Each structure stands twice: as structure tokens, then as C-alpha cells.
Amino acid sequence: MKRAIFLDRDGTLIEDKDYLHRLEEVVIFPGTTAALRQLQEAGFALFMVTNQSGVGRGYFTLADVEKVHQHLLREFAREGVRFEKIYIAPEAPDKPSRGRKPSPQFLFDARDEFGLDLSRSYIIGDKLIDLECGWNAGVQKSLLVRTGYGAEVEKHSAGKLKEAVVVDGIAAAAKWILNNQT
Numbered sequence: 001m002k003r004a005i006f007l008d009r010d011g012t013l014i015e016d017k018d019y020l021h022r023l024e025e026v027v028i029f030p031g032t033t034a035a036l037r038q039l040q041e042a043g044f045a046l047f048m049v050t051n052q053s054g055v056g057r058g059y060f061t062l063a064d065v066e067k068v069h070q071h072l073l074r075e076f077a078r079e080g081v082r083f084e085k086i087y088i089a090p091e092a093p094d095k096p097s098r099g100r101k102p103s104p105q106f107l108f109d110a111r112d113e114f115g116l117d118l119s120r121s122y123i124i125g126d127k128l129i130d131l132e133c134g135w136n137a138g139v140q141k142s143l144l145v146r147t148g149y150g151a152e153v154e155k156h157s158a159g160k161l162k163e164a165v166v167v168d169g170i171a172a173a174a175k176w177i178l179n180n181q182t
């Protein structure tokens with residue numbers, strides 16, 4: 001069975017700009033593509049899992065989100081990095097949602113569609129909901145990056161991070177996984 005890395009988007013792969021939806025706002029963190037390539041070369045399938053409540057709130061459309069994602073996929077593909085699938089939860093937080101993090105539903109969907117072993121997979125994100133999503137799905141480890149909201153989470157929610165691994169950013173997360181995989 002395949003192993004996977006589930007990646008949050010805003011604050012993890014790219015700079016978090018509130019309700020980002022224009023291509024010119026997209027800034028990929030330095031070292032991201034190389035880190036993803038290392039994980040891919042180690043045999044991990046890559047997935048993005050992103051809450052985009054700006055759609056449900058009416059700030060932008062799903063088409064805007066797709067445009068940003070096509071851009072990201074193109075940028076990553078130039079360096080040989082391939083995402084298997086991007087999961088988007090577009091609902092506003094007060095509306096029912098099938099997959100909005102911390103729901104593990106999208107990870108279960110990916111497991112069923114791609115034949116993944118979640119217990120040997122990882123999630124990387126900058127918010128507690130990302131870590132909880134991983135715990136709810138039974139992944140091997142949830143990693144918190146200090147980029148985006150991560151440093152704030154580390155400061156204010158330390159008590160909730162006992163089961164998490166906290167690292168500076170996506171490159172350090174990849175390094176930790178590659179050094180600690182079983």
C-alpha cells in the first residue's frame with residue numbers, strides 16, 4: 001500500500017494572505033518544491049487538503065480557487081513534482097461540510113481511491129485543524145510548521161501539541177519525515 005503526505009496549502013506551501021484568490025498573491029515558500037520532490041522520490045504520494053471558506057462566504061469563486069491550483073500544479077510540475085489530487089472544502093464554517101478540516105473525510109476518500117496506508121502517512125499544516133485532521137484519520141504523525149499561523153499555534157496551544165512534531169517549515173518537515181519514517 002502506498003504512503004502519502006497530506007499538505008495544507010495556505011501558510012504551509014504558500015504564504016498565507018487572507019482569502020488569497022489571485023495568482024499575483026501566490027508566493028511559494030522557498031525550498032518547498034525541492035522538499036516535495038524529496039518526499040515524492042522517497043515513494044510518498046502527494047495530496048493537498050485545503051479549507052477555502054472564502055468561497056462559501058462569497059468572497060471569491062471555486063473557479064478562482066481552481067485557477068490558483070492550476071498555477072501551483074504548473075509551478076511544481078516544472079520541477080517534476082506531481083500532486084495526485086487536491087481536496088477543497090469551500091463551505092463557510094457554519095455550513096455543513098463533508099470534508100472541512102478537522103474532518104478526516106478527504107483523507108479517507110484518498111485512502112479509498114488511491115489505496116493508501118494512512119497509518120504510514122503524514123499531514124503537514126500550520127493550524128490545529130490540520131493536526132487534528134491527521135489525528136482523526138489515524139496518520140502516523142501530524143507535523144506543525146511554524147510558517148503561516150504555526151508559530152502562533154505553538155505559542156498559544158502548546159498543551160495540544162504533545163502528539164505533534166513542530167518544525168520551522170516545509171523543508172524541515174520533509175527532512176523530519178525522511179529521517180523518521182518506519
Ligand SMILES: [Mg+2]
Nearest residue numbers: 008010011126
Ligand atoms: Mg493553513
